[in-house]
Amino acid sequence: MKEKYIGTWKDAIFESPGPKSLRQAANLALKGLCMGSADVIPGVSGGTIALITGIYEDLIAALRSFDMNVVKKLLVLDVKGALAKVHVRFLMALFSGIIVAILSLARLMNYLLLHQPVPTWSLFFGLIAASTVMVGKHVVNWFGKPGISFVAGIIAATIIVNLIPMRTPEDLWFIFGCGIVAICAMILPGISGAFILLILGKYEYVTASLRNPFLPQNFTVLVVFSMGCLIGLVGFSRVLNYLLQKFHNLTLAFLAGLIAGSLQKIWPWKEVIDTQVIRGEAHVIWGGPIMPAAIDQQVLIAAALAVLGFIAVWIIEWLSNR
Numbered sequence: 001m002k003e004k005y006i007g008t009w010k011d012a013i014f015e016s017p018g019p020k021s022l023r024q025a026a027n028l029a030l031k032g033l034c035m036g037s038a039d040v041i042p043g044v045s046g047g048t049i050a051l052i053t054g055i056y057e058d059l060i061a062a063l064r065s066f067d068m069n070v071v072k073k074l075l076v077l078d079v080k081g082a083l084a085k086v087h088v089r090f091l092m093a094l095f096s097g098i099i100v101a102i103l104s105l106a107r108l109m110n111y112l113l114l115h116q117p118v119p120t121w122s123l124f125f126g127l128i129a130a131s132t133v134m135v136g137k138h139v140v141n142w143f144g145k146p147g148i149s150f151v152a153g154i155i156a157a158t159i160i161v162n163l164i165p166m167r168t169p170e171d172l173w174f175i176f177g178c179g180i181v182a183i184c185a186m187i188l189p190g191i192s193g194a195f196i197l198l199i200l201g202k203y204e205y206v207t208a209s210l211r212n213p214f215l216p217q218n219f220t221v222l223v224v225f226s227m228g229c230l231i232g233l234v235g236f237s238r239v240l241n242y243l244l245q246k247f248h249n250l251t252l253a254f255l256a257g258l259i260a261g262s263l264q265k266i267w268p269w270k271e272v273i274d275t276q277v278i279r280g281e282a283h284v285i286w287g288g289p290i291m292p293a294a295i296d297q298q299v300l301i302a303a304a305l306a307v308l309g310f311i312a313v314w315i316i317e318w319l320s321n322r
Contacts, residue, residue, distance in 0.1 A: 005078055019093055032098040034053065035097070036097060041109055052317055061241065118302050124266050126308060131259050139252050140249050156261065157257065172220070175202065181196055188255070189255045
């Protein structure tokens with residue numbers, strides 16, 4: 001059996017990659033805040049934000065750092081040794097921003113999507129459209145296999161975003177499974193974990209628990225859901241890491257296709273196909289995209305917000321590069 005880690009706690013924490021100063025940690029937390037904000041919106045992916053801010057591959061590597069060696073060290077109570085293997089500073093800084101955003105913005109996003117859907121979706125449409133361009137910039141030579149991979153990504157996103165939300169059980173085993181599936185989508189650019197929850201009929205159920213997280217029933221739901229997310233993160237990150245290592249160009253092209261294909265879900269004007277009652281409240285289930293009835297003031301405001309969102313992504317990338 002290998003000897004336990006003999007360094008200090010500080011040595012263990014600074015052993016693996018991560019921010020080395022408070023400023024770097026704050027910068028990473030801010031990116032996490034942006035990711036968390038995206039993750040609570042059905043149709044917008046936190047993985048997209050990770051890509052355009054330049055931390056996507058670092059995120060996958062950090063998640064992959066949870067391996068069997070870490071588990072073995074924890075089993076023999078070598079906590080410092082486990083910390084030395086895990087990218088703990090990176091994950092702590094990033095997830096602090098993600099958690100703050102999810103807890104603080106869940107109620108706001110529900111309100112905006114319910115009462116101001118067209119302006120809200122317009123801003124997101126601009127964000128995602130620019131994200132497609134940003135990811136596409138990193139693809140080398142679009143002809144041949146990368147082009148096919150891009151089209152495959154569009155087709156995959158189209159199939160997923162056109163699935164109709166369904167009514168599903170509220171048993172804890174199903175909540176656990178929803179956590180696994182949703183978190184896999186959250187780290188995939190273009191595929192929204194929040195939208196996957198919507199398809200599974202659990203978006204409002206989970207976000208309602210976030211509003212009062214310390215109620216016993218809500219706390220149990222969030223703990224079980226979080227455990228599913230943890231299992232999904234650790235497992236799926238290995239798949240993504242393998243694809244990025246072995247098929248980097250094809251994978252980026254496919255991810256760009258996923259983002260482009262998801263644009264139809266973000267389109268501000270949608271038809272209403274159903275109304276679903278969740279916890280005593282009526283919620284609209286949106287269908288496919290439609291054109292606005294007339295070019296009026298609302299359309300002009302929506303167009304301005306889309307342009308603002310597009311510009312915001314370029315500013316985010318410029319700041320990230322700096």
